[in-house]
Amino acid sequence: MLTPTVAVYHGSLINPTTLTSYEAIPNCLIAVNAHGNIDWIVHDVKDSSIQETLLQKGLLDVNIVALQEGQFIMPGFIDTHTHAPQVPNLGTGYQYELLEWLEKFTFPMEANFQDLDFANQMYPSIVKKFIASGTTTCCYYGTLHLESNKVLAGIVHSLGQRALIGKCNMDRNCPSYYIEPSSSSSISDTQEFISFVHSLPPGPSNNPSNPLVYPVVTPRFAISCTNQLLSSLQNLVHSDPRLHIQTHIAENPKEVEFTKELYPDCEHYAGVYDSYGLLRKNTILAHAVWLGEREIDLVKEREAGISHCPTSNFNLRSGVAPIGKYLDRGVKIGLGSDVSGGFSPSMLVTMRNASIASTVVALQYNPTNAPIEAGRFTNRQLPLATLLYLATKGGAEVCALDKQIGSLEPGKSFDALIVDVSNSGSTLKGSGINPAASISTAALNLSSRDILERMLERFVFCGDDRNISAVYVQGKLIGGTSYA
Numbered sequence: 001m002l003t004p005t006v007a008v009y010h011g012s013l014i015n016p017t018t019l020t021s022y023e024a025i026p027n028c029l030i031a032v033n034a035h036g037n038i039d040w041i042v043h044d045v046k047d048s049s050i051q052e053t054l055l056q057k058g059l060l061d062v063n064i065v066a067l068q069e070g071q072f073i074m075p076g077f078i079d080t081h082t083h084a085p086q087v088p089n090l091g092t093g094y095q096y097e098l099l100e101w102l103e104k105f106t107f108p109m110e111a112n113f114q115d116l117d118f119a120n121q122m123y124p125s126i127v128k129k130f131i132a133s134g135t136t137t138c139c140y141y142g143t144l145h146l147e148s149n150k151v152l153a154g155i156v157h158s159l160g161q162r163a164l165i166g167k168c169n170m171d172r173n174c175p176s177y178y179i180e181p182s183s184s185s186s187i188s189d190t191q192e193f194i195s196f197v198h199s200l201p202p203g204p205s206n207n208p209s210n211p212l213v214y215p216v217v218t219p220r221f222a223i224s225c226t227n228q229l230l231s232s233l234q235n236l237v238h239s240d241p242r243l244h245i246q247t248h249i250a251e252n253p254k255e256v257e258f259t260k261e262l263y264p265d266c267e268h269y270a271g272v273y274d275s276y277g278l279l280r281k282n283t284i285l286a287h288a289v290w291l292g293e294r295e296i297d298l299v300k301e302r303e304a305g306i307s308h309c310p311t312s313n314f315n316l317r318s319g320v321a322p323i324g325k326y327l328d329r330g331v332k333i334g335l336g337s338d339v340s341g342g343f344s345p346s347m348l349v350t351m352r353n354a355s356i357a358s359t360v361v362a363l364q365y366n367p368t369n370a371p372i373e374a375g376r377f378t379n380r381q382l383p384l385a386t387l388l389y390l391a392t393k394g395g396a397e398v399c400a401l402d403k404q405i406g407s408l409e410p411g412k413s414f415d416a417l418i419v420d421v422s423n424s425g426s427t428l429k430g431s432g433i434n435p436a437a438s439i440s441t442a443a444l445n446l447s448s449r450d451i452l453e454r455m456l457e458r459f460v461f462c463g464d465d466r467n468i469s470a471v472y473v474q475g476k477l478i479g480g481t482s483y484a
Helices: 047-056 084-089 098-114 116-132 146-159 183-199 227-238 253-262 269-275 293-302 310-315 323-328 347-365 384-391 393-398 448-462
Strands: 005-018 021-033 038-042 063-066 071-075 077-083 135-141 162-166 213-219 244-249 283-287 305-308 332-335 416-420 468-473 476-479
Touching (some): 005 384, 005 448, 021 047, 021 448, 077 283, 077 305, 077 332, 077 347, 077 393, 084 098, 084 116, 084 135, 098 116, 116 135, 116 146, 116 468, 116 476, 146 162, 146 213, 162 244, 183 227, 213 227, 253 269, 269 283, 269 293, 305 323, 305 393, 310 347, 323 332, 323 347, 332 347, 332 393, 347 384, 347 448, 384 393, 384 448
Parallel strands (some): 005 063, 005 071, 077 135, 135 162, 162 213, 244 283, 283 305, 305 332
Antiparallel strands (some): 005 021, 021 038, 071 416, 416 468, 468 476
């Protein structure tokens, strides 16, 4: 039995296709059914042809959402790495590098979430920050506390965001006030958290294979896990190939050296995770600033993905990840805000810093900007199409959810944003840039596609949450400036 179409969106569409291209198509019709999935998309439908097209599709009475001038629709952002309990620390502690920052700022803050009243007070506003920024899918690290992680999962689910949420595993090299008593208790709590998440209703899709919230096994990083804990996690993930895995890797040189000291029998950092069966298609590796050549090959061979977190890498002076090299080697790449190493939950900020990071790499390699080999990403500034891809479709690939989300295509979930670059309160308007009015002037002699591409570019580099009119997850409006 077909699921009836409940809404049709008419307006301009931005949609990632490859690492070097995207669709920019005015006047599209996008039909969404009652389960929040996209039924069909028709391009180039003028206002005068809407009803005729709907009749051809057998639709006589359907809600039409008409985008206004200066608006376009695009896939929602996918944040592949962030820490929900660190949001209260935004903007602090950046005089330290990673290990000192964890000790002096991060662990003390995360320890507060043992208090369930504190967790219930903080998490709703934290999740709403990410939703308002256009993040439709978010990979959250929680804390080590079982019950407060249940609170986070419940709040994310109730607010309608799609998310991967993990209870941190950490039974060594952590402060006495913030450490798990044993590997067995860590595993027991992890199993209970996984069961809790699986017990949540699937959401608007009404499909257990397409839930809103997924559990993700989360060894914080190799330094914080004993061999016994990693071995137990290996058994856990081996029992269920569907379980996602997230962890940190090669973020900071001191962290890399400490890891080598703890695991002298492993060839390299990536080899630690691989030796415990934790590198696979649904593994998300955050940072990867200092991977060696053999590690890159191993990550690619295991089909694991990397979450590029440029804002955090700059703030904590961890380094600049050679993302272009990884792309050329065929490694899956997404973007992560990495709050609170990163100072903003916005994926727009992350995209800008990814652009700057790639420019830094390019300038170090080629300070005179001489021509270099075309068609490759290594040692080059990432173009807009690549930034868009990494923030959407690339993130979906890293999360092993690309069959469901990441782009707007028939059969996929309607996880989407309506972007409004004409918002009078936005940075675009305040700077005197109003694409809906100024770019479309005949004097510029631009096509409709040219105008739309400029709107996207200015949104990415000048926009903010005030330009996000609507946030949809699985067809349901959950946020944006038009959300009541």
